[in-house]
Amino acid sequence: MSNFSSQFGKSFLTSSQYISSGSNSDSESEVDDYLPESDETSELSEDEDVQLTFVMVEKKKLVNLFSQCPVCSSEASLRENCSGSLLTIHQLCDNDSCRFKRVCKSQEQLSRGTSEGNIAISNAIFMSGSSPAKALKMFKFMGMHVISYAAYMQHQKTFIIPSVDYIYDEEKAACMARVAGHSLTLSGDGRADSPGHSAKYMVYSLMDTTTKSILCCELVQVCMFSIYCTFKNLESTVVFSKSNETGGSSYMENEGLRRCLASVMQSATVKELVTDRHPQIRKYLRDECPEVKHSFDTWHIAKGIIFIYLSMFPCSM
Ligand SMILES: [Zn+2]
Structure with a gap:
């Protein structure tokens, strides 16, 4: 495969x-x-x-190559068949004493x-x-x-x-094998399909800060109620569908981290984890993973400082 x-x-x-x-x-x-x-x-x-x-x-250039019998050089009858981009040519020599035939693809x-x-x-x-x-x-x-x-x-x-699934699983297993038994410093963050609090899907990734390789990715889907209306014979049917991976878009990041950590911790230990200042992640790590040192990444710290600065001095920028 x-x-x-x-x-x-x-x-x-x-x-x-x-x-x-x-x-x-x-x-x-x-x-x-x-x-x-x-x-x-x-x-x-x-x-x-x-x-x-x-x-x-060009098709006629290719077909012309088969117009003559390769044995007696007489004219040959051709029958062509295309299956998608595959051209099959059935060649039959017109010379009654030869009657050479072949099929070429x-x-x-x-x-x-x-x-x-x-x-x-x-x-x-x-x-x-x-x-x-x-x-x-x-x-x-x-x-x-x-x-x-x-x-x-x-x-x-x-x-x-x-x-694609096979290669992904193979690469993921190889990454995990490389870090097996090691004590890792990881950084993680989530990427949602839309900004704000209306996201439906999020991919949470954990990166090994030493090798700069992504060790684990998890796709999380928010809880959604969808309404589908179908009109048939002037009657309407309302169908409710629900996916219940998390209770809301704000829970997705914590859920993604939880799954990633569980996957990584099967083969390695995590000594430090660098994330943003998501309150649910801070609480989860504090309560569930007290042995992991939790650090905040500088980009989110800097962003927070800028927001504080702008709130104090709104006319300065
Ligand atoms: Zn022939």
């Missing part, structure tokens, strides 16, 4: 690059004059870590019925944070055979997200 993820994690970079082949000698000079300098060579091709796997080939076919290029397209869209609908529409505007939106969603569910 890890090989799969790293292979297709890199392929999204390669599939999005245009490589000037310059193979047509008749128009080579014209093309060189026309193309801007930045299109002549991909910047990513200079990166040794990136494997450039795919090139753009433009990409490696994977075990689950799809091809390497189709997965690479889905992976490229996902890893680059693009909108799948817009990205697939772009390919259609180019006249390129491409996967459907439903196929993208299936690839995301079947291949990509399990790969």
Whole structure:
């Protein structure tokens, strides 16, 4: 699974690059004059870590390669089939004394019925944070055979997200193994999806201040009551849904820290923790983790001093 993820994690970079082949000698000079300098060579091709796997080939140029029988050089009948970006060509020699036949595919076919290029397209869209609908529409505007939106969603569910989960768990286990048995000084803070007290999700992170590596992240969802109204046959139905991870947005930071600390303390001890001056965190550490030295980070201290200064001298800034 890890090989799969790293292979297709890199392929999204390669599939999005245009490589000037310059193979047509008749128009080579014209093309060189026309193309801007930045299109002549991909910047990513200079990166040794990136494997450039795919090139753009015009369909009729590829099909013409199969117009002759490779055994007797007679004309050959062709039958083409596209499955997403995968082109399959069935070749049959027209010479009755030869009748050579073969099936050629433009990409490696994977075990689950799809091809390497189709997965690479889905992976490229996902890893680059693009909108799948817009990205697939772009390919259609180019006249390129491409996967459907439903196929993208299936690839995301079947291949990509399990790969991301696998790599995340693997990296997290490696981080924990590196700090196992150590006495750590950590710093932590939460990042919510919106400012103020109306956030729904928060990610709390704990960083090892020695190695500067993030040891643990936890996603916390606030308690929310949602009302969905559906109108059918002039009757309305009201559905209440509730997620009850915390009692409110102000509880999320403390909950995130609690989960992160519990995860880290399974393999290491925490001698000092640096956080903001969140009152619930101060109380939690004071009551539940008295052995951990609690420090406040200088950024929040400085911010507090500025607020006090502005309240005392409102016209000074
Ligand atoms: Zn033949």
